[in-house]
Amino acid sequence: MKIVVFGPEQRVGILHGEKVIDLNKADPSLPADLEGFIKTGATGIKAARFAVDRAKSEARHYANEVEYHAPWAGKRLAMMGGNFAASAFGAVRFAP
Numbered sequence: 001m002k003i004v005v006f007g008p009e010q011r012v013g014i015l016h017g018e019k020v021i022d023l024n025k026a027d028p029s030l031p032a033d034l035e036g037f038i039k040t041g042a043t044g045i046k047a048a049r050f051a052v053d054r055a056k057s058e059a060r061h062y063a064n065e066v067e068y069h070a071p072w073a074g075k076r077l078a079m080m081g082g083n084f085a086a087s088a089f090g091a092v093r094f095a096p
Helices: 034-054 084-089
Strands: 002-006 011-016 019-022 060-062
Touching (some): 002 034
Antiparallel strands (some): 002 011, 011 019, 019 060
16 A cells, blocks of 8 residues: 555545545545544554545546655655664774
8 A cells, every 4th residue: 555645735645556546535534634644543544445445436536647745745854774873883893
């Protein structure tokens, strides 16, 4: 399941084959924005899987016809690889 942010309103959806399913239009209990969807956690993921199967035509958009957005554009994301400590401190030897 690939989660996308799309359209002028930057709605959250699922890329499903050649379609993007607008989750909020498929299931109004799901938030329309990515931050709200993330806050739903595992419950939201489970609801999204069911929503994809039940989505009516107004919730489906052709994937090649929508405008995609970066998640949280304008906000700062800080990430670090799991091997950062080994890479960063690999040259430093600590005495036993």
